[in-house]
Each structure stands twice: as structure tokens, then as C-alpha cells.
Amino acid sequence: MVKIGNHTIGEFPLLLAPMEDVSDPPFRAVCKEKGADMMYTEFISAEGLIRDAAKSVQKLDIYDYERPIGIQIFGEKIESMREAAAIAEAAKPELIDINYGCPVKKVACKGAGAGILLDLPKMQTMTKEIVDRVSLPVTVKTRLGWDDSTIKIVEVAKRLQDVGIQALTIHGRTRKQMYKGEANWRFIAEVKNHPDIHIPIFGNGDVDSPEKALEYKNKYGVDGIMIGRGAIGNPWLFDQIKHYFKTGKKLAEPDINERVQITKKHLDFSVEWKGERKGIFEMRRHYTNYFRGIPNFKPYRTRLVECDNYALIIDTLDEIGSKFQNAYSFAE
Known part of the structure; x- marks a missing residue:
């Protein structure tokens, strides 16, 4: 069974990705009903939380039926991220997740999200500050690198593990790719199979069918799969994957x-x-x-x-x- 901190989240958990303007409580509710094992809030601006901005604060809303759930935060200032993590902890999720993967220009080009992959020492320092600030488990979601020439995902995983994160989700694209092209799970497997990595590693990218989920599970050896765009308009995907894993047969599409x-x-x-x-x-x-x-x-x-x-x-x-x-x- 996969555990994050003291929380057992399944033998091979299926996670709902944090998606801006999508992964709000209403969407999470239907995904939970249809088999999601763990979910995350939309990513929340650290600066917005500190300023008590209404939109950011509302994203802290979580409900008991959603548990276990993580609150995801992003930002480029270490002190702001420390304080935002403490504010998020007060909302009583099961864990705090750090966004080091958002590729959107207004986020990444300011040094937040995937932008921090260009400054690994800062990434490590920021993560340690957050781990030290909260008592909840801290996890991270990231990408392979900024572009093909900066892929250092094994080093990223080691640095993050060294400062205390308890699980890592890797989207198999670089920031430059945005959401284009195919996700490269070979690099995700490289992290998962590295002898120095002992935290759970979740793969993310392009999983939109039960067949692909089983293929990636068997081929890359990850501890679980995070599903994002594949679940939009299709919350049944989680149950479909679980049924296929168990029986080898596909559930009928919802009528x-x-x-x-x-x-x-x-x-x-x-x-x-x-x-x-x-x-x-x-x-x-x-x-x-x-x-x-x-x-x-x-x-x-x-x-x-x-x-x-x-x-x-x-x-x-x-x-x-x-x-x-x-x-x-x-x-x-």
C-alpha cells in the first residue's frame, strides 16, 4: 500500500491533478464519487493567501467527503511560500503540495511553478523552509525540466527527498513543451527506479484510457498515476481504470x-x-x-x-x- 506520511492512499492510487479553473470542490466531488483516491485543490497563489485575496482564500475550501486531499500552493518568494503553507495547513488538509510545474508564462517566467527548475538551489531551499514550517506531509508536483537541455529530474528528486518531501509527482513534459507533444515517461521511470529514491513517485501525462493506465503502470513501475485533462468531462475514468486493472475488461461508457x-x-x-x-x-x-x-x-x-x-x-x-x-x- 502507498502511504504519504500516515495516510494510506491505496495499493496503486489514482490521483486527480490540481487544475486551475477545473479542480474546484464541485469537480472534485464527482471525481471522488467515480473513484479518485486522492485529490488536490486548484493551485493557490502564495501572495494571494498572504493578502487574504478572496479568490485565493476560497480555494482553501475542502470537505470531509473529499479526503484525503492536498492543498497546492505556488509562488516565487521563499518567505511568502513559508507563510502560505502555514495558512494552508490551518485549513486542515492531509498534506501540502508545492507546484513546481506550472508552465504558464505569467507564473513560470516570474520564477514560480516550472520556472524554479532553472534554479535548483533555490528550489531546494524553498522546499526545506516549507517542510520545516508545517507539521503536515509536504509533496511536490514538477516537470522534467525547463527544456530538453535542462532535464535534471533525478537530481531534482534527490534534492527534494533530501529536504523531506514525502512524495513526488512528475509530469513527463518540459516547461517548453507546455501541453504539446507526448509525455516522456522514460524519465519518470528513471527516477522511480533510481536506487537512492525511496519516496512514492507518481507519473502524470497523457493517461486518458484504462489501457494506457495499465500499460504505464506495468512499463514504468510508478507507485500511482495522476490524471488531469483525461478526467475533464470524464470522471468515470477512475472507476474504469480500476475495473480494467481488476478484470482486464472495459466498463461500458456511461450512457x-x-x-x-x-x-x-x-x-x-x-x-x-x-x-x-x-x-x-x-x-x-x-x-x-x-x-x-x-x-x-x-x-x-x-x-x-x-x-x-x-x-x-x-x-x-x-x-x-x-x-x-x-x-x-x-x-x-
Whole structure:
């Protein structure tokens, strides 16, 4: 069984990645229901927490049904990250996660996120300061390097392990790649199989099917897999992977009624957490993903994203359930 600190998170845990504007409590709720073993908040700005910025503070919201959960923070100033970690600890997650992987220009080019991969001594010092500041386990999510010429991921892992992190997730791309090209899991395996590395190593990147999850599990020997974009509009992926691991057979794709029901549940969580107006507005980014692949869906998508009345949205979802009964009949 894989443990982080005193927390056992499964024999081969499936983790939901921290994704900005995606991994909020409503999305985490449906992923947890569908088999995610551990989840993380959206990444939270250290400076925002210290300034008590409303958007950053709201991201600290966690619920008992989500546990175990980690709060992820990012920033370029060591002192700010120390204090942000303490603020995050007060929200009582199971662990604190440090983002050393975000490739977005406004983050990385300021020396935060993946930007710190250009300054490994600073990365090590910052991590040690955070580990020393909090009593919770500290973990890290990072990338292979800034670009192909700066891949030092084994050294990164050793440095981080030396200062006390208790698990490491590696996205198999460089910062320069952003989200393009294929993730290179060979480097992730190099870390996992290194004789000096003894903390859990989780792989991340391109896992979007049960077959690929099993292939990567067997081929690269990681302790677990973190899933990001593959779960958007597809929280069933976690259960599908677990079923495939256990039986070697694929679960049928969720039919239209199940898609409608999980969309309603996601909407209800969103309205409950953010209030009706904002909850409806922020749910709009998810409709296309939940009903991906349905032919001639555009008029219904338009209705869903333009409507600001909860009851009418529910009516539209019910109509979709009736209209597209055979939309997923091709599923295995």
C-alpha cells in the first residue's frame, strides 16, 4: 500500500491533478464519487493567501467527503511560500503540495511553478523552509525540466527527498513543451527506479484510457498515476481504470442518462458552493466535455451556456436525456 506520511492512499492510487479553473470542490466531488483516491485543490497563489485575496482564500475550501486531499500552493518568494503553507495547513488538509510545474508564462517566467527548475538551489531551499514550517506531509508536483537541455529530474528528486518531501509527482513534459507533444515517461521511470529514491513517485501525462493506465503502470513501475485533462468531462475514468486493472475488461461508457445525472450533480455542487449566479456561470465550461461526441449537440450547448436560470437548465438537461437516448450506444 502507498502511504504519504500516515495516510494510506491505496495499493496503486489514482490521483486527480490540481487544475486551475477545473479542480474546484464541485469537480472534485464527482471525481471522488467515480473513484479518485486522492485529490488536490486548484493551485493557490502564495501572495494571494498572504493578502487574504478572496479568490485565493476560497480555494482553501475542502470537505470531509473529499479526503484525503492536498492543498497546492505556488509562488516565487521563499518567505511568502513559508507563510502560505502555514495558512494552508490551518485549513486542515492531509498534506501540502508545492507546484513546481506550472508552465504558464505569467507564473513560470516570474520564477514560480516550472520556472524554479532553472534554479535548483533555490528550489531546494524553498522546499526545506516549507517542510520545516508545517507539521503536515509536504509533496511536490514538477516537470522534467525547463527544456530538453535542462532535464535534471533525478537530481531534482534527490534534492527534494533530501529536504523531506514525502512524495513526488512528475509530469513527463518540459516547461517548453507546455501541453504539446507526448509525455516522456522514460524519465519518470528513471527516477522511480533510481536506487537512492525511496519516496512514492507518481507519473502524470497523457493517461486518458484504462489501457494506457495499465500499460504505464506495468512499463514504468510508478507507485500511482495522476490524471488531469483525461478526467475533464470524464470522471468515470477512475472507476474504469480500476475495473480494467481488476478484470482486464472495459466498463461500458456511461450512457446519456448517467451523463445527465452527473452533470446535474456537478451543477448542484457548483451552485451550492458558489451561489446560484456564479455557480451557473462557472459550470458553462463543462457542458461540452460531458456530452462530447453527441452529433448535432450545438443547439443544446448554446441553450445551456446562455441560460442563467437553474430550473431551465435542469429542463434542458432532461430534454437532452430524452433526445439522445442512443447517443452512446456504440460504447463497448
